[in-house]
Amino acid sequence: MKKKILIVEDEPILSDLLFQFLNEEGFEVKMAQTAEEGIKRAKEFFPDLILLDILLPGKSGYEFLLEIKKDEKLSLVPVIVLSNLGQEEEIQKSLSLGAKEHLIKANLTLEEIVKKVKEIIGQEKS
Amino acid sequence: MFQFKLQNEDFELILDSISDGVLILDNSKKIIFVNKGFCEIFSLDKEIIGQKFEKLLDFEQAKKLFFLLGSELKETERKELQVKDDLFLEVSCKTIKKGEEPLAILILVHDISKAKMVDRLKTQFVSVSAHQLRTPLSGMKWSIEYLLKGKAGSISTKQQQLLEKVFQLINEMTIIVHQLLQVARAEEGKISLNLKKSDLLEILYSAISLYEAEMKRKKIKFQIQLPKEKLPKIRLDPEYMGLVFQALLDNAIKYNREGGEVEIALFLEKKEIKVAIRDTGIGIPEKEKPLIFSRFYRATNAQKMVPSGSGTGLFLSKVIIEGHQGKIWFESEEGKGTTFYFTLPIL
Numbered sequence: 426m427k428k429k430i431l432i433v434e435d436e437p438i439l440s441d442l443l444f445q446f447l448n449e450e451g452f453e454v455k456m457a458q459t460a461e462e463g464i465k466r467a468k469e470f471f472p473d474l475i476l477l478d479i480l481l482p483g484k485s486g487y488e489f490l491l492e493i494k495k496d497e498k499l500s501l502v503p504v505i506v507l508s509n510l511g512q513e514e515e516i517q518k519s520l521s522l523g524a525k526e527h528l529i530k531a532n533l534t535l536e537e538i539v540k541k542v543k544e545i546i547g548q549e550k551s
Numbered sequence: 552m553f554q555f556k557l558q559n560e561d562f563e564l565i566l567d568s569i570s571d572g573v574l575i576l577d578n579s580k581k582i583i584f585v586n587k588g589f590c591e592i593f594s595l596d597k598e599i600i601g602q603k604f605e606k607l608l609d610f611e612q613a614k615k616l617f618f619l620l621g622s623e624l625k626e627t628e629r630k631e632l633q634v635k636d637d638l639f640l641e642v643s644c645k646t647i648k649k650g651e652e653p654l655a656i657l658i659l660v661h662d663i664s665k666a667k668m669v670d671r672l673k674t675q676f677v678s679v680s681a682h683q684l685r686t687p688l689s690g691m692k693w694s695i696e697y698l699l700k701g702k703a704g705s706i707s708t709k710q711q712q713l714l715e716k717v718f719q720l721i722n723e724m725t726i727i728v729h730q731l732l733q734v735a736r737a738e739e740g741k742i743s744l745n746l747k748k749s750d751l752l753e754i755l756y757s758a759i760s761l762y763e764a765e766m767k768r769k770k771i772k773f774q775i776q777l778p779k780e781k782l783p784k785i786r787l788d789p790e791y792m793g794l795v796f797q798a799l800l801d802n803a804i805k806y807n808r809e810g811g812e813v814e815i816a817l818f819l820e821k822k823e824i825k826v827a828i829r830d831t832g833i834g835i836p837e838k839e840k841p842l843i844f845s846r847f848y849r850a851t852n853a854q855k856m857v858p859s860g861s862g863t864g865l866f867l868s869k870v871i872i873e874g875h876q877g878k879i880w881f882e883s884e885e886g887k888g889t890t891f892y893f894t895l896p897i898l
Contacts, residue, residue, distance in 0.1 A: 436686060436690065438690040438693075438694065439686075439689060439690055439693065442690075442693045442694065442697055443693075445697070445702070446693075446697070446702075449702065509682055509685035509686050509689065510682060511732075512732070512736065513743045513745075529685070530685065530686070530689040531685040531686075531688045531689045531692065531725045531728070532725065532729075534692065534693070534696050535693050535696050535697065536696070
């Protein structure tokens, strides 16, 4: 069965490229443009991993993290924060709210992101 | 020559008309004069005249001035003092002598809040702009990667070469944005080092690998000299230390002549590791040496040789090395070359 990824990202060019790349790597991918939509999608789709931006219209990615950590089932889904915020306290905030990793988009290639996704999903399986 | 003497009340009138604060004490540290500016800055009134300097402790804001200068009123030259969230002062304290004898102690206070605010805004602007630049950079980088992998259809060799060049330029720009962010952080005093036992050589080799192609293109003769003894692992932040090596190597290559030399030497000393990076480049003009570690500063000959550049590398390197309790300095002769040195304590 295909592993499921939810992308919460408001910048269409970035979410589209991530979507296509992950799709071609054999993942089943859904997208959301806001935190609110992301939470709704996460509850319906129940992904194996969430890729989450922080600066989103309306609620932020941090608020998204807080909310899913309150949900018994979703709180177990690993989240990779994929943001262009990358200062030490921003990274620490993501991690303290339960994100597995906080990665800086501009520093990574799509291939590196896919590798990270596979690593984390692999870890979760075992 | 025309001469005149001012009356005491004339002095008061003149000194009350300036916005800087003036406070004068006699030799027994009794306040003998205070102007309107001083009273306004510290929210007190002229009734303080005749009181001892310690009286400032009764006033919330003036208390901070007392703690800065101490009861002994130490000589101070333009020292910064934050009194409130939005009130920054520059304080000077000087003993005035008449001949050999001390006559009075003068305290001058200058409000620098506006300048601090502009500086803070500038820092925030750099920080926000850098963040904003990262999003389009990510979009460009991922799009090019997508094209290069042939996922949007096959591309010709020429197209592939051009796209690879664009990809490399985007990476260079990402590094510049990263450096700008670090400068903004350093300005805010927020640079935080994540120290862990690390292998300095590993960090150095990784930085060198980024410049191998450029050294080859410029036909630079590159040498590295290591100490006989194995270097111990030391506590440092590998990411920031990588930035230091990148900045110093980048300068050594960029401002070097074609066919020039770059030599890196490491010395294991009793309590520290010393690194020297020598080049045969354009050197630093004598007059500009004191400015070379200033943020955004680029020497005039460097600007002439390579017009683009952010002037952040050496500023950041200094902040980072000093953050590691090390020292950084250089020797340079214009037209002959420069050697940058830095030390890192073995902890």
